[in-house]
Amino acid sequence: MxxxxxxxxxxxxxxxxxxxxxxxxxxxxxxxxxxxxxxxxxxxxxxxxxxxxxxxxxxxxxxxxxxxxxxxxxxxxxxxxxGVESRQPSPKSSRTEQSKQQVSGLKVSGLKGGDAIPRCMRIKGTGTIPLDKEVWVGHTNASEENESIGTLMNLREAENVTGKPGEWHLTDGYRIGEEEDNRTFWIYVYEVPSSTGDVIRQWKWPDGFKKEQSDWQPALTAPFASVEPMASFEVTRTDNPGCDA
Incomplete structure (x- = not known):
């Protein structure tokens, strides 16, 4: 039909x-x-x-x-x-999960929040820095409300202590602020991939600053936005020069 x-x-x-x-x-x-x-x-x-x-x-x-x-x-x-390649997007982990993946049990020793510190101090810790990771230390100024503000200054890379497994340190003294200072600062310690360290090493201070502060290292415009610090400490400077002055 x-x-x-x-x-x-x-x-x-x-x-x-x-x-x-x-x-x-x-x-x-x-x-x-x-x-x-x-x-x-x-x-x-x-x-x-x-x-x-x-x-x-x-x-x-x-x-x-x-x-x-x-x-x-x-x-x-x-x-x-x-003949088309199937590409599945990689799962995105949260900021907390990324932080857990980065940290390898490293800890900072001999430093805690609220410390009164000299201008030059020794920064060290426990744990072994993995081959594919790096530990960097930097500091910022603090606002009147004691909040971290401004540039992440004087970035220095830490190393494993030779002959002492399970310990790491900055090989020389770490300086914060002017020679006589009583301001509050924030010290940050980061464990980051080696690729991040390569980027940090490319940053330099302007020539004018470098001539006045020849012992200072590269800086970033602010603390890392996407990486949680391994540790952070609010500290107050004294006029003690420190580091075996």
Whole structure:
């Protein structure tokens, strides 16, 4: 029995709607769904004028859209069929998880928050710095509310202590502030990948500052934004020069 125009319209329209649903649910490209929607609109318009040639054109449009959608879905599900490399995004760990992955049990010893410190001090700790990691020490000024502000200054790299497994230190004294100072500072200790250390070593003070403070090392405009410090200490400077002055 020949199919009526209304039945044909229902079949074509149903296939188009089904194609849209399958396209969206399988994660196929959105342009495939647009093809189905276009085929549906085309079918409805052509069926409205009961034109046999229009019915054939609508059927061809829906068939083509169905084939494209099926092909896109297969490529997405089985990328090897089309020689396409399947790339899954790497999971993003939270800031806390990243911090846990970075720290290898290293600790700072002989320093705690609230200490009154000399201008030059020895910074050391326990644990062995892994081969693919580095430990860097820097300090910032503190605001009137004792919050860390400004540049992360005088960045220095720590090393494992030769002949003493499980200990690390800065090989020379670490200086903070002017010769006579009573301000509050924040000391930061970071454990970072070696690639981060390579970047730090490229930073330099302006020539004018370097001439006045030849023993100071590179600085960053602020503490690291994406790396939690291994330790941080709020300290107050005294006029004691320290470091065996």
């Amino acid at each position: 020949p199919i009526s125009s209304s039945q044909f319209a229902w079949v074509v329209g149903g296939v188009s709607i089904f194609g849209v649903i399958v396209t969206v649910s399988t994660g196929a490209p959105r342009w495939v769904a647009v093809l189905f929607i276009g085929a549906l609109i085309c079918t409805v318009l052509l069926m409205a004028i009961s034109n046999p040639a229009g019915r054939i054109a609508a059927a061809i449009a829906v068939t083509a859209a169905t084939g494209i959608a099926a092909g896109a879905t297969l490529v997405r599900a089985y990328p090897n069929l089309a």
